[in-house]
Amino acid sequence: MVADATLERLFMMTREEFWQMADDQKLRDEYAANDDLRWLQTATMDELREMFLEYRVFTIYFADDLSLLVAKMPLGRLKSLMAQLVSEELGEGNPEASHIKLLEDFIVSLGVPPERLTQPTDPENLKLLTKMRDLLLSNPHTYGVALRGMGGECICQVYLLTLFEQFRRNPFVEANAEQIDWRWWDIHAGPADSEHNSMMKAAVDELMQEDPASVEELAAGYQEAKILLSQFWNKIYRQVRTNAAQASA
Template sequence: MNTASASNASAPPAPSPSRHDLHAFWTLADDLQRQTVDHAGALFAFVETASPPRLFSLLAQYRSFTDYYIADIALLIARLPPGRMRSFLADILFDELGSGDATQAHPQLYDDFLASLRIEHAPHDRLPLAANLALLDAARAALVAPGASAAYGVGLRGMGGECVCQVYLARLHEHLVRNPYIREHHDRIDWIFWELHVGEHDIAHREKLRALIGEQIGGMDAGSVAELERGYRDSMAAWQSFWSHIHAAATAPDPRAHARGPGDCAGAGDAPIAQFHLAIGVHDLQQARAFYCDVLGAKQGRSTRNLVDLDFYGHHLVIHQAPRESTGENAFGSAFYGETVKVPHFGMNLNWRDWSALAERIKSRGYGFIDPPHVRMRDLPGEHATMFLADPSGNALEFKAFRNHAEVFATIFSPHTRDTDSLDGLVKKAAAA
């Protein structure tokens, strides 16, 4: 919040937002909420017919937010001035923590719900998606940034946590209860978490928060409505990405269709794969991600601070943040999981047999490598064999063979990935060819 200092008594008081400003904001908020209802409905429609493993994949991913939300609300409370809004959010925090009873804390209630589903799953199915952890970390960083206002925080985590989140949960619940597996086992499932978040309890929270926002913002400076709107928009965008990542992971092709056991490596290595791979530099990573995903329809896979993997209509596109300073040439080195790769480059993702045969072909013709055959991203989703070389004009090419091709864009392990243990042998053979 901006307040005039006591030493500047001659300065005129900051103007309060007009009723028109607040009315325009609520009109906008209502419109965005209607859009969210539609988006959530389309996103969760598949839940009605999803298999139990896919249901668990979707539902388990929400769990990470429950932990982050508690800490974020505490941080927001610390930044608010004394008053009804601060006290109300403190009441919400007390409620989230189980009102003194750890067994009734909301993260525990959600764990109880997941356990009551009795759906078999691998331990890594509960690991949060890396892209969603990045979203949660970014929201927290924005919340505590030195220049962040209280109004921005209320929009980001107050409305974002109590209003936007409730819309997604309500739509998810609507489709969830129609699923055949859920209907069959409805009576044994622990629904307490959902009763709190899609019933009158959460609706009352949302309505009271809305009333207090009008009261709180009315006591702030004229820019507070704009900050409130900015926080709310950021929350909307983050929630859309959060659930879209979960939807993409839960609806991805069944990795078991590509899986192979220890004794079945040769056959899997023969499965046809010819997927184009291109890595390019971009000036603004997030702006480029929005263009390729929102405008062109690509799907986001793994991401780090300086790159984003994209499923570009089945092909493998990677966008790298180009250096801000001029390099004097188009190519640059980009950090990639402990290595430095030359960008731009292109190539192919191949099956194991074709990758090994290509390595032998390159070496048999006396052509050298920029990076010889080796294993990259060991013990991470997307672990693969790779080799880099350059054509006579200096264009960089990369060829890959994934341990499990179902993980080309994955942020979590596919169930059978660790059963395939011949990637090191493949690389040793290629290096010795």
């Protein structure tokens, strides 16, 4: 059976195989060829507004899930790193500098009325976020480190970088670049998040060297994170692109 074969492969995965699986260049190539990401170059401003409005809730869950992960972890380098990431997400004591606030400022700078920021999220997307939280809470912390730590700082980092590169080429974005608040992107498509990616990988590598049995859980968490992220974005694209098709019909 396929499921058994997959489980067996995960069980037998070595540290070297884990890093081959979690290779950034492989992700970069996959996302660079993604039709939805490439579509961002030609999306309308309205489509971009709807897309980021729907994405907003993802970042709220991310910070809270990281906090839950910190609580689950034993004392050590990874716990401290996760706590540092939570603090940065929440603005290090200044809510105005929290990543959610910076994202909201970016969305409003695209021309979205502030009162729309809290509009209800697609129930299907909420289900995906809830599923991610349930998986985090019901699995060992090593699984959670890959699901939320690597999921957020490695997989999402490469995804957002590709997304940024594509939508920055959009002529509407280009024409409005002066009015757009780029601070959220300075972090998430810039050196800060690239450093988080490296820090996370170094800490995970240390964990695998100390405890080779953790590779199995890390690999399972990583693969689940990649699937859930793609399902989340996929729902957004299907919603936004379908709406646009209907509006122009």
